[in-house]
Amino acid sequence: MLPMRTRLLLALAALLLTTTYALPLWHISLRAPQYPEGLGLYIAIDAVHGQGEFDLQNLNTLNHYIGMHKIIPDEIPELRFLPVAIGVLVALGLAAAAIGRRWALRAYAAILVAGALAGMADFWWWEYRYGHNLNPTAPIKVPGMTYQPPLLGGKTLLNIHATSWPASGGWILVAAVTLVVALVVLDWRRSAPRAAA
Amino acid sequence: MRTRLTHSLRPATLVAAAALALAACGRSDAPASAADAAQRVYVAPGAKDEFYAFMSGGFSGQVSVYGLPSGRHFKTIKVFSQDPETGWGYSEQTKPMLMTSYGFIPWDDAHHPELSMTDGVPDGRWLFINGNNTPRIARMDLASMETEEIIEIPNAAGNHASPFVTPNSEYSVAATRFSVPVPQADVPIASYRENFVGMLTFVKLDSASGHMSLAFQVRVPGYDYDLAHAGKGVSDGWAFFTSYNSEQANTLLEVNASQRDKDYVAAVNWRRAESCVAEGKGTRQPARYAHNLMGADHIARTEWGTQVTVITPTTCPGMMYYLPTPKSPHGVDVDPTGEFIVAGGKLSTVIPVFSFGKIQDAIRQNAVDTVIDGIPVLHYEAVMVGEVQNPGLGPLHTEFDGQGNAYTSMFVSSEIVKWSLKDFTVLDRIPTYYAIGHLMIPGGDTRRPWGRYMLALNKITKDRYLPTGPELSQSAQLIDITGDKMQLLLDFPTVGEPHYAQAIPASLIQDKQLKVFDLAHNTDPWAAHGEREAGVSRQGHAVHIKLTAIRSHFVPDNVEGVQLGDTVYFHVTNVEQDWDVPHGFAVTGLDNAELLVMPGQTRTIRWVPSRVGVFPFYCTDFCSALHQEMQGYIRVSPRGSSVRLTANTNR
Secondary structure (H helix, E strand, C coil): CCCHHHHHHHHHHHHHHHHHHCCCCEEEEEECCCCCCCEEEEECCCCEEECCCCHHHHHHHHHHHHCCCCCCHHHCCHHHHHHHHHHHHHHHHHHHHHHCCHHHHHHHHHHHHHHHHHHHHHHHHHHHHHHHCCCCCCCCCCCCCCCCCCCCEEEEECCEEEEEEECHHHHHHHHHHHHHHHHHHHHHHHHHHHHHC | CCCHHHHHHHHHHHHHHHHHHHHCCCECCCCCCHHHHHHHHCCCCCCCCCEEEEEECECCCCEEEEEECCCEEEEEECCCCCECCCCECCCCCCHHHHEECCEECCCCCECCCEEEEECCEEEEEEEEEEECCCCEEEEEECCCCEEEEEEECCCCCCECCCCCECCCCCEEEEEECCCEECCCCCCCHHHHHHHEEEEEEEEEECCCCCCEEEEEEEEEECCEEEEEEECCHHHCCEEEEEEECCCCCCCCHHHHCCCCCEEEEEEEEHHHHHHHHHCCCCEEEEEEEEEEEECCCCCEEEEEEEEEEEECCCCCCCCEEEEEEECCEEEEEECCCCCEEEEEECCCCEEEEEEHHHHHHHHHCCCEEEEECCEEEECHHHHEEEEEECCCCCEEEEEECCCCEEEEEECCCCEEEEEECCCCCEEEEEECCCCEEEEECCCCCCCCCCCCEEEEEECCCCCCCCCCCCCCCCEEEEEECCCCCCEEEEEEECCCCCCCEEEEEHHHCHHHCCCCCCHHHCCCCCCCCCHHHCEEEEECCEEEEEEEEECCEEECCEEEEEECCCEEEEEEEECCCCCCCCEEEEECCCCCCCEEECCCCEEEEEECCCCCEEEEEECCCCCCCCHHHCEEEEEEECCCCCCCCEEECCC
8 A cells, every 4th residue: 555645646647637717728919019918818727718808809800811711619529528538637646545555556656647638738739729720811911920929938930929837727737647656656655666676 | 259258348457456455455475485486386206296176168169188286287188179290170070069949069168167967076087167158058077087978058158157067066057148049030139128038958967978968048137147055954955056148238348248237146046947857847849959978898889869948037936036146256155155145346346245044034034125037036135144355356256175274256346356255354365367357266166165275267467477479378376375465386387368256176086087998908900900901992982991000000001992972981999908108199181180099999080091102191190219110102003094993111
């Protein structure tokens, strides 16, 4: 059996995931000369919304010039799938803590890391499609130009400088995954000498 | 083009030149050093001014919004005058705003902006301004900086002593500058004394919405009621009006209304008037007046008033007194404590200062010279607490800095004189360029002046700027009043003629400025909330086109099936919800005005095609990179044509 402290921390990590129901995962912020007040998007597990009340609409208005597909939250299947996936991850984490076995911890860590990587990959793919699938009749066509926003960090796209970073929920998610991975590592270190002996 | 006052006093300026030398003691002619002054008015690119200043446009009929100390012009708020730039007073939604009992009046002479107040201090909710020619008061909302309401004042002519507001915005006042027969009647002009009367009007302000309603009118002798200010602090509950022409002349007033040594300041106890009205001492009299209100749907509607309650000083004793005041007083101003009431006797050689305490004593002691139509005339010496000696020539208006000083504009000697409220002696004087009318200190007519700056509002500019033919601008001059000596910092030309002005710290209103109108709450019946709601329909000979405007296209942008003889209504909804993205609308041969439609708003312009053909329409506001592409066509066919009514975009 895993020590009680490890099991409690595992349960805590699972419970931390529930904050993503309330807090946004990601923040894409855009700066342009005509938008001194800023323009941006928050991405949550079940929604995409503007940082200002009308930012999503305004972003779509601007994007139509370069032929980007409109961001319509209702048409993004991930936003229906993610709340369920997070729920399953929380349940699995609590189950692993209840089981309290090393295999359960390791299995959960593997699922969590795989889930996080899959999520990032999916996000990248989503950004790729938005940035590359351009309407051929768009008014503004710049040869060779695509508009994929950065996954992490900043990038200048024509007159707009885009930055992309985890938002509060995203950082908590990172913390939860890190915690679970740390628990695996600590457990492995503790058990390693005995295994050698 | 300029005020009557200018013309009537112009000969006097000759006399003034000689007298000026005598009056010029302690003159601080020297402006602050240019570099110093420049630094104090310099607002760096991108930085914000400290104050919003709202200046009347005079004959322009509008209100212009400036920043202080920079003197930069931000906006002209459309009030009484039609504005073909935006469609104000031309669009179907705004036309009712300019309705009066005289019909549709597309202009006025706007004089005195007045901020709404709470506890005697501007609260940044509304701004009021009077229309002098066709008696009206307008209310602007300070979050949208648009005119929301205009009420006509019946039984009046020349609404000059208006729209001064009581300390908790209970009332806005109006008084007739020109006495007239009430009710109007076909009488000889020479029967002025028998038939002409004045009216002091109290307009009730709703404390939550600001909505105006006619509370009551006070019927008073037929003089010219010129300016007003509400009492505050110790004199809260009173309002003061100046009058001239107590001679009751009906011709050549320049001479005939300047004969008596004293005219009157009318002191009105409006709380007493309120209770008399509540006790039923007023009479309901027929009066037809327009009350125009912008609805929550951004559509103005006119309601017709049919009656007004009139009370007289005779039926309501203790409501009103006359204070004898030297030589045709113009402004009447109340110091921040409410104790001192300062009148600007424009032909007087002194500035008389009344004490509210002395007025109350005089009333108690019955220090009455005579009674005119039920109005006791109090003894001048009994109510006067001091006279500012040798202030200059042509005192008009006084503002206060809250530090115990008063500043009076001198039209004839073209200067501002600073004097002490302690001993009524002159402390300093500074010339103005030229012929100052009103002056304004931020909060300078309230209980808590913000002080620091003063604006001189000048009628004549002559050689101050590069000349522009016979018609020259009026001007405002910014003066630093923080030191013992007033210092001229800046002068700048104004929109129209600035009569009075008001200023308020930017921090009180800048954060509540609307950025867009909420499209989801646009309840205009002809609004298109999205491109799917756009379209065309026919009702007899009227064709209604619901258009959406968004960067950078209209929907629909191809309209066919209109016939000669039809009246076309373009209902343009700006479906943007982005800050500072208005769209314009114009079509060839549009004989009224273009439209400027703010985000979320619907505005309708009426177009009667005059010939068969295909006519372009387009956006008149450079909205985006593809603004030039924001255009469409409307096809006009002969009457009886079989072309089907269609409207589409990109089909």
